[in-house]
Amino acid sequence: MTLEFSRDFDPAYGRLVEIAPGIRRMTVANPSAFTFAGTNTYVVGEGRVAVIDPGPADPGHLHALRAALSGETITRILVTHTHRDHSPNAAALAAETGAASYGAGPHRPAPGAHPVGGSGRLDAAGDTAFVPTRPVGDGEIIEGEGFRLQAVATPGHADNHLAFALLGTDILFSGDHVMGWATTVVAPPDGSMRDYMASLDVLLARPESRYLPGHGGAVGNAHSHLRGLKAHRRMRERAILDRLAKGDETVPEIVAAIYRDVDPRLHGAAGLSTLAHLQDLVARGLVACGAAPDLAARYALAPG
Ligand SMILES: [Zn+2]
Structure with missing residues (x-):
């Protein structure tokens, strides 16, 4: 089995790009070896919208996002996981808009995590400040205006990692659990290989076939990609x-x-x-x- 990755991606920094009906994306200009072209912020819906992963503490990104959404209202902020390239902007965005924030709870190590030891810990990975105003459990549905998003617990990259399925479509927001440009990092103490493998099986049992990840472009034929991973x-x-x-x-x-x-x-x-x-x-x-x-x-x- 060959696992194929694609680095073909136009981040279009600062622009809100429509990528599917009712789904827009703005990529943060934080490219690196870990974030590829940068973190993807997604906007779901029109008029009264949900934002998925507002990104790192970056006022410029928030400003560009809010300018692109002028005339619309952000009512919900969803966080796939508490790593510093995904969740820190949530607090400022919630303060500016009054939107509720949704996530699987504060940052936490994987269950049974051992200390890593040495100097091996990935620096700057965890956002320990984020606390969702609406904690979300596996299978819970977040009802928006014209869309329904279902939280899918997918621990492995991070213990509080959630994917979000856009019900009624073939689309799943896969966060950093499954991406098309590279395999995800599974690093103790946040990550657990056992949980990661089980979370791949969780997605294999679901119907969605097109994934929109936290970094890089869409993953088509997602089940084949999951088997490759x-x-x-x-x-x-x-x-x-x-x-x-x-x-x-x-x-x-x-x-x-x-x-x-x-x-x-x-x-x-x-x-x-x-x-x-x-x-x-x-x-x-x-x-x-x-x-x-x-x-x-x-x-x-x-x-x-
Ligand atoms: Zn990330």
Whole structure:
């Protein structure tokens, strides 16, 4: 199975672009190795609208968004997850508009998360300030004027990650869980590989076929992409088990061997992704670790 990524995307910074009937997108000018061309803010509806992921603390983006929506009213602010490229603008936007904010709760580590150890923690990832005025659970429906959005709990990239299905259409806002330009980062302590894989299955069981992600362009044929993502992670898992069988014992040794083709700026994330796999393998009894399974620990194949 080949997993295909596309980096073909025009961010059109500062402009609100219609991408489907009743759906517009404005991309924040915060491009980076982690955010690709920048964070996508989506506007759902017309007249009285919902905003999904207002973005990082960036007054310029908010100003451009509100100018593009002049004559319309923002009534709801939805947050896919509390990473700093998605949620911090929510507070200012709520204060300016009086709109309610919706999300799966404040930032939190994955259940059973182990300390990462060392200096491996991805800096500046979590937005610990965001608190939704309307906490949303899995399956809950957010009713707007002319649209209904259903929250789909999709932990893995972040424990409080939600996707939003636009009911009555084939569209799902997939946040950072599923994107078309790259695989997502699954990094402890926010992320959990076990939850991420289960959340891919959650989306496979749903009907939506076209995803609008937090970064980059739409993902068409989404179920095929989901199957490719699952196969990709299983391949990484096999590669890690293979390195352990060959005698590697540490995260840096494994990363050096299996992430040769990856942008060196992402090696810190690769280490955490490898750690996410190792913690999952330890939990499943396939890998042994004498101490807490963190970045500094030594790992081996479990006997038997
Ligand atoms: Zn993001």
